[in-house]
Amino acid sequence: MKFLGVVIVCLTGGLLLYGTADFPDWGDPSSPASTHLSDYYIEKTIEDTQVPNIVTSVLADYRGFDTMFETAVIFTAGLACFLLLRDFRGKKERFYRHKPTGVILHIKDGKKTLAVGKEFEHMDKDWVPSDLIIKTVCRILIPFIQIYAMYVVAHGDFSPGGGFQGGVIFGSSLILLAISYDLKTLVKRIKEKVLGIFAALGVLIYVGIAAICMPMGGNFLDYSKLAPLVPGDPHHVRALGMLGVEIGVGFAVMAVMAIIYINIVSEGRHDEGL
Amino acid sequence: MYWPIDLIVLTFVILCAIAAISVKDLLGTAILFGAYSFMMCLLWAVMGAVDVAFTEASVGAGVSTVFFVAAIFRTSRRTKD
Numbered sequence: 001m002k003f004l005g006v007v008i009v010c011l012t013g014g015l016l017l018y019g020t021a022d023f024p025d026w027g028d029p030s031s032p033a034s035t036h037l038s039d040y041y042i043e044k045t046i047e048d049t050q051v052p053n054i055v056t057s058v059l060a061d062y063r064g065f066d067t068m069f070e071t072a073v074i075f076t077a078g079l080a081c082f083l084l085l086r087d088f089r090g091k092k093e094r095f096y097r098h099k100p101t102g103v104i105l106h107i108k109d110g111k112k113t114l115a116v117g118k119e120f121e122h123m124d125k126d127w128v129p130s131d132l133i134i135k136t137v138c139r140i141l142i143p144f145i146q147i148y149a150m151y152v153v154a155h156g157d158f159s160p161g162g163g164f165q166g167g168v169i170f171g172s173s174l175i176l177l178a179i180s181y182d183l184k185t186l187v188k189r190i191k192e193k194v195l196g197i198f199a200a201l202g203v204l205i206y207v208g209i210a211a212i213c214m215p216m217g218g219n220f221l222d223y224s225k226l227a228p229l230v231p232g233d234p235h236h237v238r239a240l241g242m243l244g245v246e247i248g249v250g251f252a253v254m255a256v257m258a259i260i261y262i263n264i265v266s267e268g269r270h271d272e273g274l
Numbered sequence: 275m276y277w278p279i280d281l282i283v284l285t286f287v288i289l290c291a292i293a294a295i296s297v298k299d300l301l302g303t304a305i306l307f308g309a310y311s312f313m314m315c316l317l318w319a320v321m322g323a324v325d326v327a328f329t330e331a332s333v334g335a336g337v338s339t340v341f342f343v344a345a346i347f348r349t350s351r352r353t354k355d
Contacts, residue, residue, distance in 0.1 A: 026321070053325075055325040152328075160327075161325070161328055164329060165333075168332040168333050168336065168337050169336075172337055179340075260341060261341065264344045265348065267348055273344070273347070
């Protein structure tokens with residue numbers, strides 16, 4: 001069976017490699033991809049949108065509809081993860097650690113709880129003592145990661161980056177908090193409902209900005225019609241519209257990354273995990 | 275003259291891919307997959323697709339590795355086959 005698998009993989013790989021022989025060369029100016037549309041994008045982007053980063057203008061403006069549904073796909077992924085994994089039954093047994101002595105209490109009655117605070121702290125079954133160095137380094141690092149994420153979102157018009165990358169980096173900072181402290185710290189800081197609202201809000205911002213263009217007299221996603229609503233240079237309004245949708249994408253991606261991580265690592269119980 | 279970098283990185287990509295499917299330890303596979311993603315990120319950067327490289331670095335090498343590790347944490351670390 002394994003031999004058969006290897007043969008099939010080699011055959012498919014060989015066919016794919018054989019198929020690439022017909023591809024145009026890398027960077028070939030006469031290839032179909034760079035003869036019709038690319039020229040228009042490269043020549044007219046600054047004129048049309050005032051955005052120096054052509055990739056962003058293609059993703060968020062020329063092909064904004066595509067990116068809108070990508071955001072919807074990300075949202076759906078988070079929703080599916082939530083629906084498949086979320087487990088609302090409480091845990092039967094709990095572990096507490098008495099801080100001054102280090103004694104571990106195992107409470108089998110699910111209804112009885114101890115006050116967590118100065119004396120007791122929550123514990124997992126496979127609990128690793130939280131390391132002071134890791135905690136401190138991550139505590140210092142997390143705000144900078146988050147500021148960098150916001151920079152990536154806000155600067156997407158001018159340099160590589162944008163909503164997806166910034167959202168993922170922001171989500172990673174939340175995951176880093178969960179890893180360096182424990183999952184309860186993250187869940188306590190950002191409630192599940194807030195994450196869900198953020199995920200939906202991101203998609204809503206995108207679709208909302210796109211839909212506002214219609215009563216203003218344009219097509220769906222025609223940002224240039226937003227000019228009366230935005231103060232400043234009317235030529236710059238497409239760039240601002242792109243910034244708006246990028247912020248929406250960033251919200252959605254950030255929340256969905258955190259939702260997926262929390263649900264996977266705690267088997268949907270949101271109590272203990274990596 | 276950037277083509278040797280291109281070839282070296284491509285070799286590493288293939289090595290990482292083969293190692294990732296042949297290693298029995300799934301945690302090692304997750305890390306190798308992260309390395310694979312990072313090499314792909316370098317390859318995108320060499321080709322000048324900086325946006326794609328950025329996405330690959332943050333999503334492929336960053337978050338998806340964490341998701342794999344989280345999934346391994348909740349399932350088993352050894353493959354059956």
